[in-house]
Amino acid sequence: MSIIAALGQAAQPPLSPTNIFAPVSTPAQSIFELSLLVLAVVGAIFVIVSGLLAYASVKFRKRKDDDGREPAQVYGSSQVELAWTITPVVIVLVLFLATARVIFSVQDAPRPPGSLEVTVIGHQFWWEYRYPGLNVVTANELHLPVGEPTFLTLLSADTDHSFWVPRLAGKTDLIPNHPNKMWVEPRETGLYLGQCAQYCGTQHAKMLLRIYVESREDFDRWIHEQAAAARTDDLSSEGRRIFERTACINCHTVAGTPANGRFGPDLTHLMSRETIGSGIARNTPENLRAWIQRPDALKPGSLMPPMGLTDQQLDAVTAYLASLR
Amino acid sequence: MSTTDSVGWAGTRIAPRPFVDKLHEWVTTVDHKRLGILYFAFGLTFLLVGGIEAAVMRLQLIRPHNDLVTPQVFNQMFTMHGTTMIFFVVMPILFGFANYLVPLMIGARDMAFPRLNAFSFWLSAFGGLFLYFSFVGGYGLYGAGTAPDVGWFAYAPLTAKTFSPGHSTDFWTLSLLVSGFGSIGTAINIIATTLCMRCPGMTLGKMPLLVWLNLVMAGLVILALSPLTAAQLMLLVDRYLGGHFFDTQAGGSAVIWMHFFWVFGHPEVYVLILPSFAFASEIIPVFSRKAMFGYPVMVAATVAIGFISMSVWAHHMFTVGMSSGGNLFFVLSTMAIAVPTGIKIFNWLATMWGGKIYFKAPMLFCIAFLFQFLLAGLTGVMLGSAPFNWQLGSSYFVVAHFHYVIVGGILFTVFAAFYYWFPKVTGRMYSETLAKVHFWLFVIGFHLTFDFMHVPGLLGMPRRIYTYEPGRGWDTWNFIVTIGVFFQAAGVLAFVANMIRSYFRGRRAGSDPWDAWTLEWSTTSPPPEYNYASIPVVKSRRPLWDLKHPEDPDWKYE
Numbered sequence: 001m002s003i004i005a006a007l008g009q010a011a012q013p014p015l016s017p018t019n020i021f022a023p024v025s026t027p028a029q030s031i032f033e034l035s036l037l038v039l040a041v042v043g044a045i046f047v048i049v050s051g052l053l054a055y056a057s058v059k060f061r062k063r064k065d066d067d068g069r070e071p072a073q074v075y076g077s078s079q080v081e082l083a084w085t086i087t088p089v090v091i092v093l094v095l096f097l098a099t100a101r102v103i104f105s106v107q108d109a110p111r112p113p114g115s116l117e118v119t120v121i122g123h124q125f126w127w128e129y130r131y132p133g134l135n136v137v138t139a140n141e142l143h144l145p146v147g148e149p150t151f152l153t154l155l156s157a158d159t160d161h162s163f164w165v166p167r168l169a170g171k172t173d174l175i176p177n178h179p180n181k182m183w184v185e186p187r188e189t190g191l192y193l194g195q196c197a198q199y200c201g202t203q204h205a206k207m208l209l210r211i212y213v214e215s216r217e218d219f220d221r222w223i224h225e226q227a228a229a230a231r232t233d234d235l236s237s238e239g240r241r242i243f244e245r246t247a248c249i250n251c252h253t254v255a256g257t258p259a260n261g262r263f264g265p266d267l268t269h270l271m272s273r274e275t276i277g278s279g280i281a282r283n284t285p286e287n288l289r290a291w292i293q294r295p296d297a298l299k300p301g302s303l304m305p306p307m308g309l310t311d312q313q314l315d316a317v318t319a320y321l322a323s324l325r
Numbered sequence: 326m327s328t329t330d331s332v333g334w335a336g337t338r339i340a341p342r343p344f345v346d347k348l349h350e351w352v353t354t355v356d357h358k359r360l361g362i363l364y365f366a367f368g369l370t371f372l373l374v375g376g377i378e379a380a381v382m383r384l385q386l387i388r389p390h391n392d393l394v395t396p397q398v399f400n401q402m403f404t405m406h407g408t409t410m411i412f413f414v415v416m417p418i419l420f421g422f423a424n425y426l427v428p429l430m431i432g433a434r435d436m437a438f439p440r441l442n443a444f445s446f447w448l449s450a451f452g453g454l455f456l457y458f459s460f461v462g463g464y465g466l467y468g469a470g471t472a473p474d475v476g477w478f479a480y481a482p483l484t485a486k487t488f489s490p491g492h493s494t495d496f497w498t499l500s501l502l503v504s505g506f507g508s509i510g511t512a513i514n515i516i517a518t519t520l521c522m523r524c525p526g527m528t529l530g531k532m533p534l535l536v537w538l539n540l541v542m543a544g545l546v547i548l549a550l551s552p553l554t555a556a557q558l559m560l561l562v563d564r565y566l567g568g569h570f571f572d573t574q575a576g577g578s579a580v581i582w583m584h585f586f587w588v589f590g591h592p593e594v595y596v597l598i599l600p601s602f603a604f605a606s607e608i609i610p611v612f613s614r615k616a617m618f619g620y621p622v623m624v625a626a627t628v629a630i631g632f633i634s635m636s637v638w639a640h641h642m643f644t645v646g647m648s649s650g651g652n653l654f655f656v657l658s659t660m661a662i663a664v665p666t667g668i669k670i671f672n673w674l675a676t677m678w679g680g681k682i683y684f685k686a687p688m689l690f691c692i693a694f695l696f697q698f699l700l701a702g703l704t705g706v707m708l709g710s711a712p713f714n715w716q717l718g719s720s721y722f723v724v725a726h727f728h729y730v731i732v733g734g735i736l737f738t739v740f741a742a743f744y745y746w747f748p749k750v751t752g753r754m755y756s757e758t759l760a761k762v763h764f765w766l767f768v769i770g771f772h773l774t775f776d777f778m779h780v781p782g783l784l785g786m787p788r789r790i791y792t793y794e795p796g797r798g799w800d801t802w803n804f805i806v807t808i809g810v811f812f813q814a815a816g817v818l819a820f821v822a823n824m825i826r827s828y829f830r831g832r833r834a835g836s837d838p839w840d841a842w843t844l845e846w847s848t849t850s851p852p853p854e855y856n857y858a859s860i861p862v863v864k865s866r867r868p869l870w871d872l873k874h875p876e877d878p879d880w881k882y883e
Binding site: 084092099172199 | 576615621645663671672675680682696788
């Protein structure tokens with residue numbers, strides 16, 4: 001009993017944090033309800049037909065005491081054929097209508113005025129999030145308010161990707177030259193996981209998604225902090241000098257400094273994120289240092305080159321980055 | 326006639342010839358039966374290669390964060406595995422059976438265009454060898470050479486020069502282009518043979534179902550391979566002549582590639598499954614000792630599947646952002662195709678009903694096929710419900726679903742067909758014991774691997790990832806899936822051992838070991854080069870039944 005209670009109370013659903021049958025958001029919930037109907041119908045068909053097949057295999061097997069004569073030859077029957085044509089047609093129509101209802105309710109849902117919008121841009125092999133009008137740009141870890149719909153515009157900077165957080169919604173692809181839309185309406189706060197679901201190149205496997213669903217107050221506080229300029233302190237100025245004089249700034253942005261590259265993740269509030277490398281490692285100074293030294297060692301195929309810094313330079317740059325809160 | 330091993334294909338005594346002469350004879354042959362056997366040898370060789378690639382992937386995925394192979398090699402493995410299994414295993418084997426059986430079953434002496442037939446085979450064979458040359462091209466054997474790594478459906482713009490420099494994608498493009506021409510040649514040949522070379526009395530309504538299904542399959546090949554060929558040429562133009570069809574950086578469209586590929590890709594599934602239905606439609610009646618139930622309905626269902634299959638392709642694209650109307654259309658067409666497919670299953674079941682079922686290896690594989698194909702069809706209906714597909718698409722659930730179709734459906738009937746026609750092709754009987762060992766090992770392995778593969782998909786595991794994070798609840802399932810591979814491999818080894826051993830040591834089978842009813846069993850095993858000394862005349866769908874039961878012939882009822 002205590003085990004069942006523990007499972008019920010666990011923050012993560014039983015089996016998996018990415019279980020499609022544990023929805024916590026409107027589109028995922030609609031899909032879940034439809035999937036129960038579909039499963040019930042196909043399950044019933046499977047039980048009946050495979051039961052008949054098993055019965056026929058046993059009942060009509062050749063017996064030991066077989067007389068060697070051929071069984072009666074039956075060539076067909078129009079009535080029977082008609083029956084097993086019409087029945088599937090009716091089933092198909094029922095499933096089609098149920099499916100149509102959910103397609104419309106998810107795809108053509110009205111957008112309430114003033115609802116939050118986020119632009120999601122897929123990159124090899126990380127996620128960029130821009131909150132239009134809120135002056136917030138971040139990477140890999142998406143923050144959303146609970147209990148209200150958020151509309152995502154999906155773009156790609158390079159190849160095809162797909163945004164899939166199973167507990168929030170079905171997946172939608174990010175395709176270059178082909179903007180897509182999707183929406184979520186999470187009902188519970190928490191961290192929801194997912195990952196890229198369309199093969200996008202070498203590191204497709206490590207393009208992980210982390211969605212933080214927060215109360216409206218927490219979300220507003222987070223937006224406020226993210227919209228502020230980078231906060232750095234003087235102690236790390238040596239690291240900052242190295243950062244701004246090497247190739248780092250070609251790809252990365254630190255708002256309010258000369259660094260304004262767009263190819264890699266925005267680092268303005270790097271230390272407000274829990275992970276680096278699109279969710280592959282915890283965001284600690286040690287991991288950061290290892291990443292800057294050789295991204296390829298943590299994530300082979302990553303497009304960030306090793307920066308060729310000396311140990312002192314590495315320490316200084318790491319200290320600078322670790323100050324970007 | 327002598328019964329020693331020196332009996333040749335024509336049944337006449339021939340002196341042993343030097344190996345070079347025999348080789349020359351095989352390389353230059355235009356005989357449909359020899360070309361059929363060449364297709365089998367080609368397809369089975371690549372089956373082992375594709376199987377090894379699958380095993381490498383499964384070993385890499387046996388636990389999270391495994392590092393058996395690099396991500397690059399893993400990506401090459403799934404690209405090569407998919408491409409190989411579809412284009413250089415299943416298609417050649419099915420074409421081999423069509424080549425071997427269609428002329429025999431319609432009482433003809435060869436295909437309509439024997440030289441085109443040979444040309445088509447060698448084009449396909451060259452395509453396969455060219456694809457594998459990629460392993461030694463480029464960087465040579467280091468890593469996996471420059472084997473393509475864009476996935477078997479090679480979505481744009483990953484195939485553009487920007488994302489795929491070098492020549493790995495070109496190996497993929499050119500090999501499919503070349504083997505595609507071979508497939509189209511074979512398809513034309515099958516259609517011409519079926520329409521023009523049937524023996525006297527064999528109207529379209531009296532053709533064996535196998536011939537009907539292969540006729541529809543050949544029609545689909547022509548319709549499906551053409552857009553693929555066009556798309557490959559467009560991709561080459563993009564890569565070498567500055568075109569921008571799929572080059573998104575210059576305003577091209579990635580979605581257009583998806584349409585081109587899947588308007589080939591989904592009819593292709595039916596190109597593969599129709600011959601598989603064909604085997605089941607010949608084997609199930611013979612081992613149930615009953616005529617096929619509802620022959621005209623089976624033909625109608627086949628033609629219906631052929632037509633509907635041309636309009637379902639975008640159910641592979643429910644997640645690319647089509648309009649709700651577009652999605653609705655493809656939901657309806659996809660679910661509609663379940664109706665004729667279901668009718669087929671019911672008719673096979675009705676054929677068994679009231680019969681006397683002999684559980685020989687071919688029938689065992691067919692019964693397993695019925696169970697597995699039923700389930701594969703039902704998971705297909707789940708995937709056809711677009712919103713459900715938004716969750717299931719591109720996940721391991723899809724991988725499990727289409728392996729259920731291709732392995733549980735097609736490969737099982739291919740094994741059934743190999744056992745069923747082995748005595749006809751070689752003149753010798755296979756070992757029933759070894760065949761049953763093969764069956765049970767393969768059934769266990771298949772279900773361990775592909776039943777449990779559905780689960781990580783439901784738990785959010787996407788396909789085509791070289792490794793995965795612990796703590797997602799995927800570990801145990803992946804472990805079981807990998808264990809199943811060993812059983813399947815052992816099963817295939819038993820199959821290969823059986824084929825080789827029985828070819829040399831099997832007991833003589835005689836011309837009609839199954840007491841069957843179609844024309845190929847009326848000639849010797851193996852059939853002579855000219856198939857029939859005199860062209861047969863038929864009056865019904867089961868000419869040998871009429872011969873064996875003159876008191877109660879079929880033609881009275883048809």
